[in-house]
Amino acid sequence: MQARPTLAPDSVDSAHLTDPVAKQQAVDAPLPSVSPPQQAPKTYGRLKVRAAEVKDFRAEPPTLFEKKTFAGTAPKRMIFIGDIHGSAKELNLLLCKLKFKKGEDQVVLVGDLVSKGPESVAVIRRARQISAWCTRGNHDDRVIRWREFLDGPGKALSQSELKDLEKSKGLPYDDFKTSGDHYQIARDMSPDDITWMKAFPTIMSLPSPFSEWVVVHGGLDPSKPLLKQSAEAVMVTRNIASGGPTSSRTEGQAWFELWADKVKGLNNGNSTGGNDVDFNEIHFNKIIYGHDAGRNLQLHPLTKGLDSRCVYGGQLTAFILPGEKIVSVTCPNYDGGNAGKDGRRRRRGAIPSAKAEPMYTVEQ
Numbered sequence: 606m607q608a609r610p611t612l613a614p615d616s617v618d619s620a621h622l623t624d625p626v627a628k629q630q631a632v633d634a635p636l637p638s639v640s641p642p643q644q645a646p647k648t649y650g651r652l653k654v655r656a657a658e659v660k661d662f663r664a665e666p667p668t669l670f671e672k673k674t675f676a677g678t679a680p681k682r683m684i685f686i687g688d689i690h691g692s693a694k695e696l697n698l699l700l701c702k703l704k705f706k707k708g709e710d711q712v713v714l715v716g717d718l719v720s721k722g723p724e725s726v727a728v729i730r731r732a733r734q735i736s737a738w739c740t741r742g743n744h745d746d747r748v749i750r751w752r753e754f755l756d757g758p759g760k761a762l763s764q765s766e767l768k769d770l771e772k773s774k775g776l777p778y779d780d781f782k783t784s785g786d787h788y789q790i791a792r793d794m795s796p797d798d799i800t801w802m803k804a805f806p807t808i809m810s811l812p813s814p815f816s817e818w819v820v821v822h823g824g825l826d827p828s829k830p831l832l833k834q835s836a837e838a839v840m841v842t843r844n845i846a847s848g849g850p851t852s853s854r855t856e857g858q859a860w861f862e863l864w865a866d867k868v869k870g871l872n873n874g875n876s877t878g879g880n881d882v883d884f885n886e887i888h889f890n891k892i893i894y895g896h897d898a899g900r901n902l903q904l905h906p907l908t909k910g911l912d913s914r915c916v917y918g919g920q921l922t923a924f925i926l927p928g929e930k931i932v933s934v935t936c937p938n939y940d941g942g943n944a945g946k947d948g949r950r951r952r953r954g955a956i957p958s959a960k961a962e963p964m965y966t967v968e969q
């Protein structure tokens with residue numbers, strides 16, 4: 606018997622073609638499936654960050670709730686200050702007027718330290734220097750998200766690439782505008798500034814003897830327990846509408862009116878349920894907030910709204926415990942004269958340079 610020649614592996618196929626049956630089988634055999642060529646993921650920037658990594662980026666969610674404690678004895682005064690919006694000179698002036706003493710006074714900022722006014726980073730530095738406690742406002746939140754993005758996937762991108770991405774809706778958040786001051790502030794902050802800001806909770810409860818007070822930037826939903834609030838909503842709530850909390854002032858009813866009704870009901874023993882646990886565990890019923898320049902200063906027995914239109918030529922206001930005293934300074938209109946009576950901007954205004962002398966007056 607003639608020995609079959611040993612075939613090298615790469616000649617097996619051609620050897621089969623000499624066998625008519627094998628040849629036919631080879632012709633009839635279905636073609637092996639070929640996977641389509643892999644499309645390279647779209648990338649941006651010199652560091653080749655993937656488009657999906659940019660678009661799908663999410664910043665760390667804010668801390669919903671923090672119960673504060675005093676390191677030593679309680680301060681003599683708790684000084685709560687409304688939305689500062691980069692008005693550093695007015696913050697300094699207010700602290701002077703109050704004869705603020707570090708170690709004796711504890712300052713609490715209700716949020717929106719930044720944006721709109723001329724010196725946002727200076728406000729952050731001053732607040733850090735005086736060891737202020739702060740809740741997170743919607744503008745603080747936007748700056749924090751920008752910075753987290755710029756420290757993350759945004760690091761690979763140039764400013765013009767960011768602008769292109771904004772145009773093509775490729776940025777991670779709809780409220781990211783490269784022309785807005787949030788982007789610039791996010792870039793200007795130091796690593797310590799952003800670390801400090803990221804810790805701002807959306808709801809802050811105060812230690813004894815001030816523990817009947819809670820601080821938020823926007824408002825609470827009176828139908829929900831404290832720890833079931835939405836952190837996003839707490840930063841922007843002005844009214845409660847049929848669909849729940851809203852930043853609208855025209856739809857539904859002011860959240861603080863519903864809050865007063867709720868507390869009155871609880872005091873009369875007509876509890877509607879949900880909040881009982883929180884009332885018993887946290888023992889608060891009074892709320893200090895900001896965010897509502899349109900309604901201006903709102904001093905009610907249970908709620909104190911401190912956004913008195915500082916950046917629109919109104920006042921920067923401090924509410925002081927104990928005693929519930931109000932102290933304020935008047936402010937120049939940093940919004941370029943474009944703010945309407947409801948405190949909203951009509952159009953983007955020129956922000957006066959930080960060198961311009963503010964036209965404030967001290968109220969004695």
Ligand SMILES: [Mn+2]
Nearest residue numbers: 717742743896
């Ligand atoms: Mn706000």
